[in-house]
Every structure is written in structure tokens, then in C-alpha cells.
Amino acid sequence: MSAADATATRPVLEIRDLAVHFGGVKAVDRLSMRLDEGRIYGIIGPNGSGKSTLLGAVTRLTPLTSGEILFDGEPFHTVHASQIAAKRIARTFQTVRLLPDVSVRDNIQLGADAARGDVDERRGWWARNFGTHTSPAVASAIARTRLGGFEDYRPAEMSYGTQRRVEIARALALDPRLLLLDEPTAGMNQRERGEISTLLKELRDEGLTQLLVEHDVQMMVDTCDYVFAMNLGTVIAQGRPEDVVRDPQVQEAYLGKKFRHA
């Protein structure tokens, strides 16, 4: 589990000169980023700064105008959106997206269904596709996100914060190498935020690379190893979270005077 040290300089995801334009709008422009293995990266920026467009481009839902994305050193921008799970990239969404009519267990199993190397691979084609078993990865994702006891619940029965944890559990059940989290603690209370922060750091220590988009600056400072500040579609500052949030340019673009008082 000390993979983080051995490969600390190996980029998992590399974005070179990325541009995503919608007509005349340059949602993302000349953006470069490099994510090394086993670290937590954060993206901060005001609304409309291009954070979500960037995640859209990385998850292949938004077509690139120009530039390159490399995953594990291989060109990634030609990969179809439905193939990123096979590359072990998992994501959560800005608004909770769970299947409403199935249990928490089945929602999380949906992530495990995509995982390769799951014990299911050894079962026959028939059992894998039509069997009603639950993968071991689901049990471990439930334990990690402290969802024990909620297995048979449906999403609508749970609080928003708990639903968010189900999303994270689904992403973990996929056994990801890169985890993209779009505002994972929105709608959570302070204690839950602390728990999620702790969980993400545990996962980091096990070697999981994470990219976090989040509005809660305190959460970012507590959780991330490295932060990119975005404005107008490009990176305006990057580095240790404490330094980035103190960067005058960042304060002007995003944090305003409020942070200085905080």
C-alpha cells in the first residue's frame, strides 16, 4: 500500500493544452494539468470557471476542441464515455445520481458490475450476467462509506448526505485507479464532511489518485495535497492548497474579501 511513494512522480492523468469551446464561448482554454499517482488534487474556482466542463472532458462526455488527455501515458481523448470505467476511472456527479427504484446494494453493485478482475470474472457468463449475487467489492465499499444497515434502503428514504455516500461507494466498488469527485460533500453536515475527508485521505494512502471539485475551501485545504485554481477556463494558480487560497489572483477571482476575514 506504499505504492504512493514508489511511483510518486508517475502521472496518472495528463492534460495538455486542453480547449473546449462552445461556439464562441471558451469554457476551457489552454489548460494543462498533471496528476501523479496516489495524491488528492483539488480544483477550485467560481461558478462558470470551467470546472464542470473540465470534468466533462475528462469523462469523455464533452468533446474536446483541441488538446490532449493522456491516461497512464496513453492518449485518452479518443476513448468513448462508456469505456472509461474499463480504464478504472470512476466518478461521482454534481447532483446525486442514483437509480431510484433499486436498493442501495444494487446501486453500488452497478459500480462493481463494471469492475474487472472481480471474482465474478471466474463465474460463468450466465451467472455473471443473470445471477443475483452481490460482489465482495460491494460489501467493502459499504463498510468504507459506513452505509452498513442501509443496504435495502432506496435512495429516496435517505438524507442527501447519505445518498452522496452511496454515490462514493458505487465509485469505489468499481475499484478505480482515478476517482473524480464533483462536489462530494455538497449537502453534508460538518461531521459528514470530516468523515468524507478522512475517507479520501485513507484511500489516498492506499494509492488512489483523486481529483476533487469542491466549493468548500476549508474542505479542500484539509483534504487536498495539491490544488488548481481555475478562472475563465484556465488555471490561474496551482500548488499547496494553503498557498493557492492565499494567492491574490485567486482571492480576487473567487474568494473575495471573505476569506481574509475567515
Place this chain on the structure above:
Amino acid sequence: MSDFYAANLVLIQSTFIGILLALSVQVPMRAGVFSFAGAGSYGIGAYVSAILVLKTGMPSLLAILISGIVAMVVGLLLGLLVAHLGGLYLAMATVSFDLIVSVLAINGGDLTGGVTGLFGVLSDVTIFHLIGLALLGIVGVALTERGRVGRRVDAVRDDPELAQSVGISVRRYRLAAFVVSGLLGSVAGSLNSLVRSTISPSDIGFSLIVLALTMIIVGGAQSWKGAVLGAVIFTWLPPLLAGFGQLQHVVYGVIVATAAIFVPGGLYGIYSEARYRRTRAKRKTPQGEAPAHEQALAISVPNGDAGRSA
């Protein structure tokens, strides 16, 4: 029993044909594909089988098989053609497809018999063929509602973007829905021609689309059980309503409208919702905590280590 069987043979046959027809619309609906192409596939199956048996004297089952393959290929091509359509536009496109099949049947000259259709399609299809093929269809569709495949179909319907993020090729599932629908519809149509020994354009017109849709709306689109329920009800309801005389169409209409407005999930929806409520009421809340939605804040940390945050 045999008296009942003899007296109601036509309805019993129609029930099994209706089940396959209903499944051909339920399968795409469940995958979130608003396609009524099953009715057009029914027409393809009905005519191709009738022509094959009539003109070549081909064995019935072989004719059903070939018609099925033809309808699957047509379903695939249609699926590719309308791949980028959704919702109402997709529904309209597939209704157009059904009507095109009707128009082809009317204008097919000697091959399709024009407006009068084809007669004397003699075959050896028995009630056992009907039961067997309907069961095969039910089992096949029921399988797609189980396990991994079932979950993935749910995801494709409820949230295609989420589905893609967990490695599901939404496009492939949607195309598969067209192909499976084509096969089921075609078998239903083939059986109809072969059992009745006749087929005409009026059998595959707009009323067929309405019938299939009615079965699904009242029975429920979420499961094969809804399709079976709907098929049984709407095969047996019209003769039962005959007692209403001139009012029977009004009563029929009221039943359908009531179901559409007040029972959006269909009869099967009512059943599954009730079952869910029952298990929900029975189960214990996790770790002795109140259900999450009843707690305002600070939910569900089973071992309650509040000191960890901050």
C-alpha cells in the same frame, strides 16, 4: 375444461399472441426507449410468414424463424436510423415505421394480396406451439430483468449518463432493445397469420399500436409480469364488455383512461409498490438509528465518532 377450451379457443390463442405483442413493446419501454416498432415487426412477421408458407409450403416453425430474423435485421436498421432520437420524436418515428409496414402491405400487389390480404395460410401450428413460444419469450425477457443485465437496463432507462460512467454502452443496449422487440413482435405476428390462416392490412394498422400500448399502460411497463397481465386483460375484456352493448367502447375507454391517469405504473406497479412498502415497514432501521430521512442532521455514523471531524 374442454368445453371452455373449445368455446374460447380463439381467445386462448389470442392471449399467447397478445403476450408476445405486449412484450415487444414492454422490452424497449423498460430500457427507456419509447418505441412502438413492435407493432410494425408484428406486421413483418405476419406477412413474411404467410408469404413463405403460402408460396413455398415451408414448415411453419422455419417460417417463424426466418420472419424473426428478418424483423431483427429491420429492427437493428431502424434502431441505427433513429439512434439519436428520444422521447416523443422517437415514438413518432416508430409509429411511422409501423404505418410504413401497413402501407407496404396494402401496396404489395400479389405478394401481399393488397387490401384484402392473404388467405388460406394453412399450417400445423397448435396451441402447444403458442404456449411454448410465449413461454420462451417470457423466460427470455424475464432474464433481462435479473442480475447484472437487469441493473444495467434500469440504468440505461433512468440515467444514460450515469450508465455510461459505469461502463454501459447505452447505444448498444438501446439497439438490443430494438432487435429483441423486433423478434418478439415478429413471432407474435407470425403466429397470428398461421393460427388464423389469414392476414390483412387491417390486422396490423394503427389499432394494433393502440392495443399494444394499452396492454402496457394498464399492465405496467416495468416488468414482463405487467405485459402478461395487460395482454390477458385486453384479450378477455372486450368479449366481457359485450354485455354493455353499444356502450362497450365507452366502458373500454374509461377503463384505459382511468388506468393511465391514476395508475401510472400499471397494475404491476401497484403490486410492486405494495410489496416494497411491506418490506420497508418490516425492516429494522440500521444500527438502532432512526431512518435517515427522519433525522434533521448528523446521520448514520454507526459507531458515532463525532470527534473525528473538525
